[in-house]
Amino acid sequence: xxxxxxxxxxxxxxxxxxxxxxxxxxxxxxxxxxxxxxxxxxxxxxxxxxxxxxxxxxxxxxxxxxxxxxxxxxxxxxxxxxxxxxxxxxxxxxxxxxxxxxxxxxxxxxxxxxxxxxxxxxxxxxxxxxxxxxxxxxxxxxxxxxxxxxxxxxxxxxxxxxxxxxxxxxxxxxxxxxxxxxxxxxxxxxxxxxxxxxxxxxxxxxxxxxxxxxxxxxxxxxxxxxxxxxxxxxxxxxxxxxxxxxxxxxxxxxxxxxxxxxxxxxxxxxxxxxxxxxxxxxxxxxxxxxxxxxxxxxxxxxxxxxxxxxxxxxxxxxxxxxxxxxxxxxxxxxxxxxxxxxxxxxxxxxxxxxxxxxxxxxxxxxxxxxxxxxxxxxxxxxxxxxxxxxxxxxxxxxxxxxxxxxxxxxxxxxxxxxxxxxxxxxxxxxxxxxxxxxxxxxxxxxxxxxxxxxxxxxxxxxxxxxxxxxxxxxxxxxxxxxx
Amino acid sequence: xxxxxxxxxxxxxxxxxxxxxxxxxxxxxxxxxxxxxxxxxxxxxxxxxxxxxxxxxxxxxxxxxxxxxxxxxxxxxxxxxxxxxxxxxxxxxxxxxxxxxxxxxxxxxxxxxxxxxxxxxxxxxxxxxxxxxxxxxxxxxxxxxxxxxxxxxxxxxxxxxxxxxxxxxxxxxxxxxxxxxxxxxxxxxxxxxxxxxxxxxxxxxxxxxxxxxxxxxxxxxxxxxxxxxxxxxxxxxxxxxxxxxxxxxxxxxxxxxxxxxxxxxxxxxxxxxxxxxxxxxxxxxxxxx
Numbered sequence: 088x089x090x091x092x093x094x095x096x097x098x099x100x101x102x103x104x105x106x107x108x109x110x111x112x113x114x115x116x117x118x119x120x121x122x123x124x125x126x127x128x129x130x131x132x133x134x135x136x137x138x139x140x141x142x143x144x145x146x147x148x149x150x151x152x153x154x155x156x157x158x159x160x161x162x163x164x165x166x167x168x169x170x171x172x173x174x175x176x177x178x179x180x181x182x183x184x185x186x187x188x189x190x191x192x193x194x195x196x197x198x199x200x201x202x203x204x205x206x207x208x209x210x211x212x213x214x215x216x217x218x219x220x221x222x223x224x225x226x227x228x229x230x231x232x233x234x235x236x237x238x239x240x241x242x243x244x245x246x247x248x249x250x251x252x253x254x255x256x257x258x259x260x261x262x263x264x265x266x267x268x269x270x271x272x273x274x275x276x277x278x279x280x281x282x283x284x285x286x287x288x289x290x291x292x293x294x295x296x297x298x299x300x301x302x303x304x305x306x307x308x309x310x311x312x313x314x315x316x317x318x319x320x321x322x323x324x325x326x327x328x329x330x331x332x333x334x335x336x337x338x339x340x341x342x343x344x345x346x347x348x349x350x351x352x353x354x355x356x357x358x359x360x361x362x363x364x365x366x367x368x369x370x371x372x373x374x375x376x377x378x379x380x381x382x383x384x385x386x387x388x389x390x391x392x393x394x395x396x397x398x399x400x401x402x403x404x405x406x407x408x409x410x411x412x413x414x415x416x417x418x419x420x421x422x423x424x425x426x427x428x429x430x431x432x433x434x435x436x437x438x439x440x441x442x443x444x445x446x447x448x449x450x451x452x453x454x455x456x457x458x459x460x461x462x463x464x465x466x467x468x469x470x471x472x473x474x475x476x477x478x479x480x481x482x483x484x485x486x487x488x489x490x491x492x493x494x495x496x497x498x499x500x501x502x503x504x505x506x507x508x509x510x511x512x513x514x515x516x517x518x519x520x521x522x523x524x525x526x527x528x529x530x531x532x533x534x535x536x537x538x539x540x541x542x543x544x545x546x547x548x549x550x551x552x553x554x555x556x557x558x559x560x561x562x563x564x565x566x567x568x569x570x
Numbered sequence: 571x572x573x574x575x576x577x578x579x580x581x582x583x584x585x586x587x588x589x590x591x592x593x594x595x596x597x598x599x600x601x602x603x604x605x606x607x608x609x610x611x612x613x614x615x616x617x618x619x620x621x622x623x624x625x626x627x628x629x630x631x632x633x634x635x636x637x638x639x640x641x642x643x644x645x646x647x648x649x650x651x652x653x654x655x656x657x658x659x660x661x662x663x664x665x666x667x668x669x670x671x672x673x674x675x676x677x678x679x680x681x682x683x684x685x686x687x688x689x690x691x692x693x694x695x696x697x698x699x700x701x702x703x704x705x706x707x708x709x710x711x712x713x714x715x716x717x718x719x720x721x722x723x724x725x726x727x728x729x730x731x732x733x734x735x736x737x738x739x740x741x742x743x744x745x746x747x748x749x750x751x752x753x754x755x756x757x758x759x760x761x762x763x764x765x766x767x768x769x770x771x772x773x774x775x776x777x778x779x780x781x782x783x784x785x786x787x788x789x790x791x792x793x794x795x796x797x798x799x800x801x802x803x804x805x806x807x808x809x810x811x812x813x814x815x816x817x818x819x820x821x822x823x824x825x826x827x828x829x830x831x832x833x834x835x836x837x838x839x840x841x842x843x844x845x846x847x848x849x850x851x852x853x854x855x856x857x858x859x
Contacts, residue, residue, distance in 0.1 A: 196739045197797040197814055241696045252694060254703070255671050270832035275796035277816045278658065280827055281837050281857045282712075283670055286703025290696050310746055334616035336639045336724035376746055378767035435692040437617050467694040468617075504695040511698060522697055527687045530680065531699040533843040537836065549698060 097135060100156050100180070104138055107148035112139040112186075123163065123181045127228075129430070130171035130513050134161075135178040141186050143261060143269060143299040149182050150297065151267040153543060161545045162297040164204060164236030167228040169431060170512030172240065172292045176547040182297060184235050190214060191300060198305040199258060199275060204235025204298050208242075211303070220305040223250035226508065227416055238298050241290030243508030245341040245415070248466035249374075250306060252508065254289040261300040262288065265539035275302060287534060292510050293545040295538040309340070309374035313384050314402040316411050317391045318365035322346060324394040325367035326441035329465045331390045332371070333438060337383055342466030343370040343415050346445075349460040349473075356421035359414045365397055369465065370415050418462040418473070426458065426475040430487050433509040434498030438468045447497040448472050455490040457483075469507035470498065496521060511549045519551050532556075571611050571623055573677055573685045573716040579604045580714060582683040585852045588714045590625060593648035594656045598851050606651050606716050610634055618722045619674065619693065624651025624715035640722040643672050651715040657707025658792070664814050665749030665763065670706040672720050678705060678713035681845040691719050704840070710851040712844040726763035732778035734758045738800075738813040744776055751813035752784055755804045758813065759784050784810055793818035793825070829857050 097115075104113045114120070114137040123134040135158065140146045153160040160180040163173045175181050188205035195218045202211060208229040212221035225244035226232055232242065238260065243252045250256070259273030273285025288295050319325040329342055345353065345361075345368050354361040362368055369391075373383040388399050402408035422429050436444045445461065452459035452474065463471040472494055476483045495505060499521045506515060519528060528550060536542075536556035580586055587598040589605050597603045607623035610631065614620070615638040622631060628646045635641050643666040644653045654676075659668040675689040688701035704712060729749065734741060738753040741760060745751070750761040760778055762769045773780070788808045795802075797816040803809050808821040837857055841848070 194798050196742060199797075241700070243694060243696075247694070251667065251671060252696075254700070255667060264832065264836075268832045270830050270836075272833070275798070275816070276794045277663070277668070277797070277812075278707075278792075278794035280829055281707075281833065282840060283657070283703045283707050284833065284836060286670055286706075287700055289703075290700050294699075307746060330616040333618055338618075338724065376764065376768035376772070378765035378771075382765060435690070435694050437614070437692060439614070439616060464694070468692055469694050502691055504690040504692050505697040507692070507694040508696055510696050515697075519698060522690065523687065526680075526684045528698075530686045530688065530701055530844070534699050534701065534704065534840065537839040537843045540839075 164233035172512035318362035344465035436503035590649035590652035729763035733781035791823035
C-alpha cells in the first residue's frame, strides 16, 4: 500500500464522515489530531480523524463509515484514562462523545436518570444536588471525567468502598454495537431477560461498542457525615486498623491512606496541618443517621487506639472536612513539587496483605532508586503507588517500568488483581497473563468476538496477543465444533 | 478447591446438565447430570469475602457467615451455584443490592471441559472483561460454576418490619436507606435496619407501625417492570411489588416481554462462542423467561 493510496483512502473516509455529520464536526488538521493521540497515560498513538457526534444516529453513522472503509474506531470521553484505553492505534477514527452532554431524563422518586455519555461525573451530581441525590462513583478525576468513560472503565473512587464501583450504579445503556446496529442493554426493569449484557458492557473499555445514553442509578445524599484523620508511627498499624474496622462489621463510606512521603508532599502544597511526622495517616469517613454515626465514630476510634494511633482529628465542620479531602485529592498536584513526572499503578491486594505488599513496594522502589509515594483506597485494598521521577535523566524511564512491573507481580502474587479501577488498556495488556491463563483469556476473547467479530472497536487493548476471532475459535473450541 | 473431577465428569462432548437442590426448577430432564463441589474453602471476615463450592447449600453458607456477623445478598435457598445461575435477587435488593454484585470470582467448567477463571479474588477489580457478570443469570448455558468467591456484608445490628398506609413514593423519598418497601396496591410494608435508635426514629417520623412482613406473597409469576410503573398494576390482580426496584410477585404469570432482535442475535452469538455444540443445559433458553 503506497502513501498515496493511504492518503486517498483517508480522504474518502473524511468525505463520508463529513456527509454523515457536519463538516465542522469532522476534524483532521494535524494540530487537532495531535490532541487526540493520547489520554492521561504516557502512551501515544495516531488518530486518523476525529469525529464529534451529537446524537446516537451520528455515532452510528461514524461506526458505519469505519466499517465501510475497514478501519478501527475508538470512543473517547474526556481522555482522563490512565491506562491508555483511549489511545488510538493503527490510524483509528476517534469518536469523541464530549458534545453529547445532556441529562435526558430524571426519575427523582425511583432515583434513576438517563444521561448522555459526555456528561461530566461531578456535573451530574451537582445538577442533581437540589433533589438530594448524587452519582456515587467519585474518581479523583471527577471534575473532568465523563460518565461514558466511567462506564467504559468501571470507574471507582474513595466512596466506592461502601457504595460499590460504577457497575453497581448503571442500570442500562443505549449502545451502538461494533457492526453499527443500535440497541439497549439492560434498562430500567430490574431483571431484563437473558444474559446480563449491561454488566459485561461496563468495564469493557470501548471494545464491545459505544454507549450513547446511560441509565444511571442515583444515590441519596448522606444525612450526616463524620470525617476523621488518624496517624500512626508504623504503616502496619494503619493497615491493621483498616482490617479490624472491616472485621468488626463496619463498612465506612471511605477509608483512604497516605504514607509519610505523600503527607509531606501534600502538606508542603496545601498547608492543611497534616501529620507529616507520621509513617501513615488514614482518612476515614462514616455516614448515616445520628445513632449509627455516633456509634461508628466511637468504634473506629477505639479500634485505632488498639493499634497505637497517635492522634485522631475529627473534622469539626464542612470546611475542615473539605480541607482533609483536599489533602487526599491533591496528591497528584503536590507531586509536581518533587519531580516532573510520575507513573501510577492501581493494583489491588487483600486488606490483610497491605503491610506486606507496601513493604515490598518500598523495597522495590529503593532497589531501582526511584522515589515512591503511596496514597490509596485502603478500605478495599486498592493500592496507588506513585513512582515519581525525572524522565530527562537517562535510564530513569526504564527503571520506573522495571519497578512498576515488579510491583504488579508482587500484588498479584499476594492474591490480588492487576487493576482496581483504572483498567487494563494498553498499559497492562501484557500483564494479563500474570492473572489469567490462556484458557481464561480465550473466554474473554470469546465474549469480545461475539460482540465484535471484525475486531474493529478499540482493537489492541486489554487482551494480549491479538489474533483474529477465527484464530481464537481454533484455540478455544473443541474438535468437531461448528459455529 | 480442586475442580479436576468436575471437569472430567463434564468432559468435552455429549449433552450434560448441572444439578443442585432442585429449588429453582432442577436439572434438564433426560440429560446426564453433574453436581458442583460442596463446602466452604475459606471465609475471611476481615476481607468480607468467602470462597466456596458452587454446590454448597445456601443454608450452610448463611449459617457459617452468621457466626461472624456477616451474610451475603443472595436468596437463602437451594445451592450457591443455583442462586447465582438463576440470578434472582431477594426482596432486600433495595438495601443490599442485587445478586449480580456479589460474585467476585468464579471458576467454572466450559463446554470443552476446561476450568476457566473469571473475575478476581478481591472486592475491587477491573482486570479484563467481567465474565462473572455474564455467568450470573446465565442458567448454566455458558459454563457450569465450580467454585466462587463472594462479597459478604455485615448483618445489621437490628431490623424491624413495619406497615404503613402512606403513599409508597413518599416512603421511598423520605426514608433513609430502607432495606425493602413492599406495596400491594393499598398498603406498604417497610423493612428498616441499623441502629435501633435510628430505626425507631425513622419509624416515628414517617408514621410506620411495627408489624410482621407480608404473610404470603402471590406466587403465580415474577414480573420485572420499571419501578416507576408499579401503579399500573392496580386492577391487574393480587400482587406485592418491590418499591424502588420493580420486581412484582403476582398471582398471574408474567406477561411475555419482547426481545429486541439485536439483543437476541447477541445471545445467539455468545452461546455459539461459549458452547458451540449446545451441550450445556440443552434446551434452556435464557430469553424465554
